Amino acid sequence: MQPHEDDEKSNHNSPESSSPTLPTHERVKSKDDTRPAIMATGNVRYARYILFALFGIIVIYLISTSSLPTYTEPIRDSAGRYLGKVKGAHEETPSDTTGDVIKPITTALATEPTSPNPKYDSHDELTSSDPSEKMNATFVTLARNTDIWEIARSIRQVEDRFNKNYHYDWVFLNDKPFDDTFKKVTSSLVSGKTHYGEIKEEHWSFPSWIDQDKARKVREDMAQRKIIYGDSISYRHMCRFESGFFFRQPLMLNYEWYWRVEPSVELFCDVNYDPFKFMRDHKKKYSFVISLYEYVETIPTLWDSVKKFMKKHPEHLAKDNSLKFLSDDNGESYNKCHFWSNFEIGSLEWLRSQAYIDFFETLDKDGGFFYERWGDAPVHSIGAGLLLDKSEIHFFNDIAYYHVPFTHCPTGEETRLKLKCHCNPTNNFDWKSYSCTSRYFELNKLEKPVGWEKEQ
Numbered sequence: 001m002q003p004h005e006d007d008e009k010s011n012h013n014s015p016e017s018s019s020p021t022l023p024t025h026e027r028v029k030s031k032d033d034t035r036p037a038i039m040a041t042g043n044v045r046y047a048r049y050i051l052f053a054l055f056g057i058i059v060i061y062l063i064s065t066s067s068l069p070t071y072t073e074p075i076r077d078s079a080g081r082y083l084g085k086v087k088g089a090h091e092e093t094p095s096d097t098t099g100d101v102i103k104p105i106t107t108a109l110a111t112e113p114t115s116p117n118p119k120y121d122s123h124d125e126l127t128s129s130d131p132s133e134k135m136n137a138t139f140v141t142l143a144r145n146t147d148i149w150e151i152a153r154s155i156r157q158v159e160d161r162f163n164k165n166y167h168y169d170w171v172f173l174n175d176k177p178f179d180d181t182f183k184k185v186t187s188s189l190v191s192g193k194t195h196y197g198e199i200k201e202e203h204w205s206f207p208s209w210i211d212q213d214k215a216r217k218v219r220e221d222m223a224q225r226k227i228i229y230g231d232s233i234s235y236r237h238m239c240r241f242e243s244g245f246f247f248r249q250p251l252m253l254n255y256e257w258y259w260r261v262e263p264s265v266e267l268f269c270d271v272n273y274d275p276f277k278f279m280r281d282h283k284k285k286y287s288f289v290i291s292l293y294e295y296v297e298t299i300p301t302l303w304d305s306v307k308k309f310m311k312k313h314p315e316h317l318a319k320d321n322s323l324k325f326l327s328d329d330n331g332e333s334y335n336k337c338h339f340w341s342n343f344e345i346g347s348l349e350w351l352r353s354q355a356y357i358d359f360f361e362t363l364d365k366d367g368g369f370f371y372e373r374w375g376d377a378p379v380h381s382i383g384a385g386l387l388l389d390k391s392e393i394h395f396f397n398d399i400a401y402y403h404v405p406f407t408h409c410p411t412g413e414e415t416r417l418k419l420k421c422h423c424n425p426t427n428n429f430d431w432k433s434y435s436c437t438s439r440y441f442e443l444n445k446l447e448k449p450v451g452w453e454k455e456q
């Protein structure tokens with residue numbers, strides 16, 4: 001652009017300097033002759049100031065009177081299942097409700113923009129400055145007091161990479177009371193609210209129908225065979241709790257979505273959008289980052305129980321399920337593929353559904369949590385694979401993750417650079433032969449990310 005063109009434009013726009021640019025016949029007029037024109041310009045300027053002032057007052061009024069999001073009390077049936085929400089209670093006094101029933105957040109906000117969304121790609125725009133955008137979601141961690149420094153590391157990474165912009169709550173669960181150090185350290189690290197729950201004995205003990213002698217002999221045998229955690233009672237309680245009870249804890253009933261975090265995990269990339277919103281907007285119920293084959297010695301009869309469930313409750317099986325991800329012979333046997341449940345983002349409402357509860361109870365009655373060593377990973381995965389449509393299960397390529405000994409590092413350099421990832425792509429487990437993620441891609445007819453072949 002020519003510099004003088006620029007000058008001329010600015011002169012035209014400035015009332016103070018209007019005369020030098022007036023046409024020649026106007027410029028020859030005396031100062032007095034131009035006074036009415038100047039006065040008119042002055043009036044216009046005043047009118048403009050008044051308009052600006054009025055506009056400002058209206059904006060301030062609108063901001064100060066707009067209704068802030070309020071805590072909404074969940075309505076539940078007798079089994080604790082979520083039915084909807086009651087509007088109007090404040091967070092500090094959840095029992096103070098007005099009784100108005102509004103739609104559950106999952107449907108009420110369904111028309112909002114989806115994530116990831118180019119609009120939200122810039123990190124700066126990704127703050128929770130608009131709290132009404134926040135989902136009814138929480139992080140959840142099962143931990144012992146002795147896990148404090150390992151979980152502190154995990155929290156710090158989750159906060160730095162994601163939650164410092166969103167301030168989601170964090171629920172900590174334990175079979176013993178949390179001590180002061182645990183509470184002090186974790187509450188200082190989490191940018192949302194922290195809640196601490198003690199698990200009742202019924203959810204962390206042998207159910208009445210378990211034959212203690214039989215269970216003890218199994219543990220002794222597994223110890224001899226050096227099966228990892230094979231001799232542990234507490235590990236079995238943990239697996240049963242994560243399979244069937246964490247989502248029914250009183251503190252968890254306040255939420256619709258969860259993100260599970262374990263001690264000593266790592267997040268390698270920025271998470272520049274809200275995965276909870278992504279799940280809702282795309283009608284997802286369960287998600288994973290790493291999948292693999294289960295250690296067969298820990299689940300010899302798990303699939304027998306699953307088959308029993310399928311026969312007893314055909315009404316719960318999703319039409320477009322992922323049986324092919326789980327079985328290579330149309331359901332006759334289990335191929336051991338499962339999603340690694342130490343990372344999960346999912347729907348608590350789905351886990352609290354009659355379908356999942358019936359599934360868990362069928363398995364629990366057969367006693368395999370104690371007579372074998374069933375893990376919550378194959379239990380959740382088989383549940384998701386059979387009870388959900390396959391479109392409801394999501395693979396988060398862009399959430400980079402490590403839990404000893406496996407890494408999920410996003411395939412594709414462009415993604416890794418954009419998300420400021422610090423993982424080594426050669427460690428990515430996704431396309432190795434012991435991973436089931438290729439199977440998931442094939443079943444869902446998904447295109448594998450460019451460069452996957454080099455990471456096999």
Ligand SMILES: Nc1nc2c(ncn2[C@@H]2O[C@H](COP(=O)(O)OP(=O)(O)OP(=O)(O)O)[C@@H](O)[C@H]2O)c(=O)[nH]1
Pocket residue numbers: 141142143144147173174175176234235238261262263342404
């Ligand atoms: N409160 C409590 N939490 C436990 C107990 N055992 C395990 N956990 C928690 O349950 C989760 C899973 O236990 P882990 O020991 O990590 O099991 P894992 O992931 O199969 O095995 P690792 O490879 O050792 O991590 C973690 O969040 C633990 O902190 C227990 O006895 N009490």
Ligand SMILES: [Mg+2]
Pocket residue numbers: 262263342403
């Ligand atoms: Mg672990």
